[in-house]
Amino acid sequence: MAQRRSALSEFELIRRFFTHRSRGATLGVGDDAALVRVRAGNEVAVSADMLVEGRHFFVGAAPDLLGHKALAVNLSDMAAMGATPRWATLALALPRVQVRWLEAFSRGFMALARRHKVDLIGGDTTRGPLAICVQIMGEVPNGQALRRDGAQKGDDVWVSGQLGDAAMALGAIKGLVRVSPRERRALEQRLHAPVPRVGLGLALRGIAHSAIDISDGLLADLGHICERSRLGAVIEWEAIPANPIVRSRAQTDRGAQALLAGGDDYELCFTASRRRRSDVLRAAERARVGVTLIGSMGRRGRGDAPVRVLDSVGKPLAIRARGYDHFR
Numbered sequence: 001m002a003q004r005r006s007a008l009s010e011f012e013l014i015r016r017f018f019t020h021r022s023r024g025a026t027l028g029v030g031d032d033a034a035l036v037r038v039r040a041g042n043e044v045a046v047s048a049d050m051l052v053e054g055r056h057f058f059v060g061a062a063p064d065l066l067g068h069k070a071l072a073v074n075l076s077d078m079a080a081m082g083a084t085p086r087w088a089t090l091a092l093a094l095p096r097v098q099v100r101w102l103e104a105f106s107r108g109f110m111a112l113a114r115r116h117k118v119d120l121i122g123g124d125t126t127r128g129p130l131a132i133c134v135q136i137m138g139e140v141p142n143g144q145a146l147r148r149d150g151a152q153k154g155d156d157v158w159v160s161g162q163l164g165d166a167a168m169a170l171g172a173i174k175g176l177v178r179v180s181p182r183e184r185r186a187l188e189q190r191l192h193a194p195v196p197r198v199g200l201g202l203a204l205r206g207i208a209h210s211a212i213d214i215s216d217g218l219l220a221d222l223g224h225i226c227e228r229s230r231l232g233a234v235i236e237w238e239a240i241p242a243n244p245i246v247r248s249r250a251q252t253d254r255g256a257q258a259l260l261a262g263g264d265d266y267e268l269c270f271t272a273s274r275r276r277r278s279d280v281l282r283a284a285e286r287a288r289v290g291v292t293l294i295g296s297m298g299r300r301g302r303g304d305a306p307v308r309v310l311d312s313v314g315k316p317l318a319i320r321a322r323g324y325d326h327f328r
């Protein structure tokens with residue numbers, strides 16, 4: 001950085017807020033690059049996710065929650081790969097140096113990092129419009145990653161947790177859906193402080209054939225599994241797990257949109273053989289996360305949508321909802 005002087009130099013800022021003793025790296029923050037050693041027999045899973053002010057979060061968003069979420073969305077990618085998260089880097093563009101903002105941001109980020117034993121091993125800090133880019137690295141035993149292209153014909157389709165909360169929270173914040181203050185707090189918690197399903201991803205290794213985390217909505221993300229696996233999916237509308245606040249609005253366009261295309265939930269969607277149902281349930285129990293069977297994978301007919309949604313009598317739902325796409 002070092003374009004303009006401020007009360008805190010770039011160097012001091014990094015030392016004060018982003019230098020922590022690293023346990024899992026050979027060399028952490030402070031050199032030109034960090035050094036890590038991968039355990040024998042493992043591959044490295046690498047992913048990055050960027051949060052931009054005004055695009056992924058509101059101007060003035062609480063910094064501790066931003067710190068949490070910036071790491072949580074990346075941990076969610078590790079979860080979806082069945083990888084053990086190990087190291088992260090943090091590239092920050094800051095409009096100005098505000099000690100209180102940095103303190104809170106770093107607190108939120110590091111609290112979640114410690115919970116998952118992830119080391120912050122480097123990054124970059126520059127002046128600019130507020131943007132947060134985290135890169136995460138994890139380990140997964142050779143050949144055992146949960147990929148999008150592994151689904152098989154006849155597989156069950158499962159999702160963890162409940163869908164639509166984050167989208168419903170956005171609706172409430174924008175004044176488009178009316179909820180009680182208590183409901184709103186619960187929904188906002190899910191939007192601002194998502195819980196990455198890392199334990200579930202690990203427990204599903206060797207059981208699930210494919211997995212993805214739901215960041216752009218169920219239809220879009222399950223659609224990615226379909227495309228990559230060259231199959232189609234059929235899911236039951238009534239089976240999609242939703243909390244009562246969302247389910248009670250499921251007949252409205254907004255409710256349906258939240259359930260099928262709501263982004264930002266960070267639950268896992270995965271497929272596994274029908275014969276492994278009890279193994280899936282045991283894995284979920286071990287990870288202390290609910291999972292719900294919502295459909296199955298099959299051949300994709302010519303002209304079929306990748307994901308078809310059936311109502312309670314087996315009739316295809318006319319779907320207007322689509323996943324979130326930044327460029328549409």
Ligand code: ADP
Pocket residue numbers: 001014018019028029030031032033034089090091092120121122123124125
């Ligand atoms: P260089 O000029 O070699 O890129 P920097 O001066 O940008 O190095 O960074 C110094 C050290 O601080 C490096 O180890 C870098 O990885 C680390 N670092 C910089 N910004 C951050 C940050 N926001 N979070 C964690 N580490 C950071």
Ligand code: MG
Pocket residue numbers: 001123124125
């Ligand atoms: Mg640099």
